[in-house]
Amino acid sequence: MASHIVGYPRMGPKRELKFALESFWDGKSSAEDLQKVAADLRSSIWKQMANAGIKYIPSNTFSYYDQVLDTTAMLGAVPTRYGWTGGEIGFDTYFSMARGNASLPAMEMTKWFDTNYHFIVPELGPDTKFSYSSHKAVSEYKEAKALGINTVPVLIGPVSYLLLSKPAKGVEKSFALLSLLGKVLAVYKEVIAELKAAGASWIQFDEPTLVMDLDSHQLQAFTEAYSELESSFSGLNVLIETYFADVPAEAYKTIIALKGICGFGFDLVRGTKTLDLIKSKGFPSGKFLFAGVVDGRNIWANDLASSLSTLESLESVVGKDKLVVSTSCSLMHTAVDLVNETKLDDEIKSWLAFAAQKIVEVNALARALAGHKDQAFFQSNASAQASRKSSPRVTNQEVQKAAAGLKGSDHRRATNVSARLDAQQKKLNLPVLPTTTIGSFPQTMDVRRVRREYKAKKISEEEYVNAMKAEISKVVKLQEELDIDVLVHGEPERNDMVEYFGEQLSGFAFTVNGWVQSYGSRCVKPPIIFGDVSRPKAMTVFWSSMAQSMTSRPMKGMLTGPVTILNWSFVRNDQPRYETCYQIALAIKTEVEDLEAAGIQVIQIDEAALREGLPLHKSEQAFYLDWAVHSFRITNCGVKDTTQIHTHMCYSHFNDIIHSIIDMDADVITIENSRSDEKLLSVFREGVKYGAGIGPGVYDIHSPRIPSTEEIADRINKMLAVLETNILWVNPDCGLKTRKYPEVKPALTNMVSAAKILRKQLASAK
Numbered sequence: 001m002a003s004h005i006v007g008y009p010r011m012g013p014k015r016e017l018k019f020a021l022e023s024f025w026d027g028k029s030s031a032e033d034l035q036k037v038a039a040d041l042r043s044s045i046w047k048q049m050a051n052a053g054i055k056y057i058p059s060n061t062f063s064y065y066d067q068v069l070d071t072t073a074m075l076g077a078v079p080t081r082y083g084w085t086g087g088e089i090g091f092d093t094y095f096s097m098a099r100g101n102a103s104l105p106a107m108e109m110t111k112w113f114d115t116n117y118h119f120i121v122p123e124l125g126p127d128t129k130f131s132y133s134s135h136k137a138v139s140e141y142k143e144a145k146a147l148g149i150n151t152v153p154v155l156i157g158p159v160s161y162l163l164l165s166k167p168a169k170g171v172e173k174s175f176a177l178l179s180l181l182g183k184v185l186a187v188y189k190e191v192i193a194e195l196k197a198a199g200a201s202w203i204q205f206d207e208p209t210l211v212m213d214l215d216s217h218q219l220q221a222f223t224e225a226y227s228e229l230e231s232s233f234s235g236l237n238v239l240i241e242t243y244f245a246d247v248p249a250e251a252y253k254t255i256i257a258l259k260g261i262c263g264f265g266f267d268l269v270r271g272t273k274t275l276d277l278i279k280s281k282g283f284p285s286g287k288f289l290f291a292g293v294v295d296g297r298n299i300w301a302n303d304l305a306s307s308l309s310t311l312e313s314l315e316s317v318v319g320k321d322k323l324v325v326s327t328s329c330s331l332m333h334t335a336v337d338l339v340n341e342t343k344l345d346d347e348i349k350s351w352l353a354f355a356a357q358k359i360v361e362v363n364a365l366a367r368a369l370a371g372h373k374d375q376a377f378f379q380s381n382a383s384a385q386a387s388r389k390s391s392p393r394v395t396n397q398e399v400q401k402a403a404a405g406l407k408g409s410d411h412r413r414a415t416n417v418s419a420r421l422d423a424q425q426k427k428l429n430l431p432v433l434p435t436t437t438i439g440s441f442p443q444t445m446d447v448r449r450v451r452r453e454y455k456a457k458k459i460s461e462e463e464y465v466n467a468m469k470a471e472i473s474k475v476v477k478l479q480e481e482l483d484i485d486v487l488v489h490g491e492p493e494r495n496d497m498v499e500y501f502g503e504q505l506s507g508f509a510f511t512v513n514g515w516v517q518s519y520g521s522r523c524v525k526p527p528i529i530f531g532d533v534s535r536p537k538a539m540t541v542f543w544s545s546m547a548q549s550m551t552s553r554p555m556k557g558m559l560t561g562p563v564t565i566l567n568w569s570f571v572r573n574d575q576p577r578y579e580t581c582y583q584i585a586l587a588i589k590t591e592v593e594d595l596e597a598a599g600i601q602v603i604q605i606d607e608a609a610l611r612e613g614l615p616l617h618k619s620e621q622a623f624y625l626d627w628a629v630h631s632f633r634i635t636n637c638g639v640k641d642t643t644q645i646h647t648h649m650c651y652s653h654f655n656d657i658i659h660s661i662i663d664m665d666a667d668v669i670t671i672e673n674s675r676s677d678e679k680l681l682s683v684f685r686e687g688v689k690y691g692a693g694i695g696p697g698v699y700d701i702h703s704p705r706i707p708s709t710e711e712i713a714d715r716i717n718k719m720l721a722v723l724e725t726n727i728l729w730v731n732p733d734c735g736l737k738t739r740k741y742p743e744v745k746p747a748l749t750n751m752v753s754a755a756k757i758l759r760k761q762l763a764s765a766k
């Protein structure tokens with residue numbers, strides 16, 4: 001019985017890669033320094049898996065930035081504007097595509113399925129030339145081999161690569177990306193041949209798009225692609241790996257019929273219906289089933305007894321020697337190693353398994369199936385499962401009762417939105433096209449240092465509060481100078497918009513090193529929701545009141561909404577996600593009430609991750625949207641008409657969920673927009689009625705580029721063409737925390753100037 005790992009975190013147990021990358025980007029270290037850190041990380045991961053007894057160890061799951069970008073480099077599909085002229089792609093071209101350079105913006109980045117990981121979107125067109133231009137997969141394979149470890153090189157499959165691409169600028173939107181399949185396959189054949197020559201006996205193709213609702217034409221592409229590659233596969237074992245959801249029945253039928261494929265990997269944690277499919281539709285004889293029973297998306301210790309019984313039930317379907325124990329997806333979506341957690345107590349620790357521990361679980365399951373069950377390991381796992389089920393720390397009767405009491409009511413504000421906006425305007429007295437920002441201001445080195453020193457108890461609470469007060473005052477003054485209408489306090493006291501709230505809520509635990517890559521060198525440390533959630537005391541009132549006292553302009557209270565806290569945390573798996581979400585909603589509701597009572601007139605409740613949590617299968621989306629939108633409304637349905645509720649969302653791919661956004665019934669929504677303006681505005685052009693306030697972002701905050709007054713004015717004009725003047729707000733795309741002041745000041749100056757130019761135009765047009 002064998003064991004397999006789909007992929008492994010590459011940032012390192014203490015984010016070694018992050019620091020090496022950022023130091024290289026800042027010109028503080030050389031390319032060789034960076035390569036050395038990377039090689040050390042890879043070798044230690046491979047050895048760790050080999051020592052644990054894993055049979056199929058992945059390689060090429062390392063990346064300097066992103067695995068999709070690595071594939072673009074492998075295929076030589078560099079957009080022409082980056083000026084690459086051929087040859088092996090080096091750091092210059094690679095990081096220019098990833099991050100932009102002095103003269104060019106970066107390529108677009110978007111969410112990897114329903115995770116908080118972002119990939120670089122390939123830009124392709126009929127003229128894209130493909131050539132084998134990065135031999136990374138082969139060199140990593142050889143590197144491991146030199147260490148005595150025969151790995152399974154992992155490639156993003158050709159069909160998923162194309163389905164995740166977008167037509168380049170200037171190419172018809174309707175361009176059939178799949179028409180490039182033949183050209184792409186020609187490069188894959190070269191890669192396969194070289195891997196074979198280097199000694200590879202297995203290759204893994206990640207084809208996660210197979211879990212999406214694909215049409216027959218898209219499914220046909222899989223048949224075409226893998227038939228075309230079949231002759232290259234002779235002498236090789238090929239695994240097609242899927243993850244993140246159920247594989248729909250049609251897709252299952254399509255792939256198990258493929259010839260030349262030796263094994264199929266399925267996510268059996270999020271894909272429980274796939275398990276039924278395997279049992280009911282059968283599994284091709286003689287092929288390997290890579291059964292993903294260990295959760296790669298979460299930090300809970302596996303319920304080994306339950307996994308073992310799942311695996312045993314599969315043995316009779318696929319045959320004892322053809323069943324491989326695996327992870328549900330790459331472990332890059334979970335934290336790295338529990339060993340480095342010094343602040344978690346032993347009880348909670350016994351409930352957890354990070355990537356390093358999950359490897360051991362996979363192997364223990366494989367050995368148990370082979371008749372070598374480690375009784376002591378299984379026993380201690382069983383007692384940990386039992387302690388988690390019965391621990392009084394998990395249950396809070398009062399919270400359970402309050403959450404259960406929510407049923408049956410849909411929690412809506414009593415007055416309709418236009419009447420509320422009128423009532424609010426009487427108090428706020430804002431100009432047309434009011435200006436605001438999304439919340440955070442630059443997190444300077446100083447701000448981070450003060451927070452770090454306070455956490456390490458190197459400075460007193462008083463010193464900390466004074467430093468934060470000085471920072472907030474600086475941010476308030478700056479906004480007044482810029483003449484912004486609705487102010488923010490800048491969020492200097494927050495490490496992260498989710499972790500910050502997690503740290504103050506009951507039912508949450510947090511890690512010291514539980515980092516997960518979000519994009520490039522940026523990581524997040526998702527809090528762990530282990531029990532019923534409640535709010536012991538006010539979380540933001542102190543800071544918001546302090547900030548409001550510094551200005552006569554309205555100061556936005558700033559909260560993270562329940563759906564976003566849920567989606568960006570490690571969530572308990574012993575109750576449905578919506579139940580946890582309702583509990584968080586009740587906790588945020590009390591905070592909203594406290595802010596209102598403290599005299600805060602505008603409260604923003606961010607739901608940045610609402611879109612991201614949308615289930616991958618259309619059939620499950622309505623249910624999710626229903627409880628997610630309901631959770632948001634619970635937080636603010638009790639406020640006065642005169643209290644203005646804002647919300648904010650990142651990522652503008654929500655034309656398909658616009659009715660749910662309207663149903664959130666916020667007074668004002670600010671939305672990321674500038675990287676895809678036509679897309680968002682088209683929804684309104686197509687006649688969707690929208691009566692609440694709306695601020696589509698007028699400039700991209702992900703880039704250091706400073707937008708001119710003219711281009712911002714131009715953007716606002718485009719918005720005015722489709723939206724009523726009296727509902728439009730002017731704001732950036734998202735928070736400013738990753739930017740620097742020399743970028744933020746001129747950008748906001750230009751934003752306010754643009755708003756003023758348009759106000760004049762509107763006034764003279766009357």
Ligand SMILES: Nc1nc2c(c(=O)[nH]1)N[C@@H](CNc1ccc(C(=O)N[C@@H](CCC(=O)N[C@@H](CCC(=O)N[C@@H](CCC(=O)O)C(=O)O)C(=O)O)C(=O)O)cc1)CN2
Pocket residue numbers: 116448449451452494495496497498499518519521522523524525568738
């Ligand atoms: N949870 C979440 N998901 C999100 C976003 C978000 O804001 N939050 N935004 C979108 C984009 N994703 C992002 C993800 C991470 C970061 C980001 O800036 N991360 C920081 C870490 C943020 C953090 O928690 N920082 C802590 C701890 C910093 C730290 O490690 N300090 C070191 C020293 C190094 C230093 O201070 O720089 C130490 O204490 O030893 C703090 O500032 O308090 C990073 O990787 O650098 C930004 C955007 C989508 N998903």
Ligand SMILES: [Zn+2]
Pocket residue numbers: 438608648649650672733734735
């Ligand atoms: Zn945002």
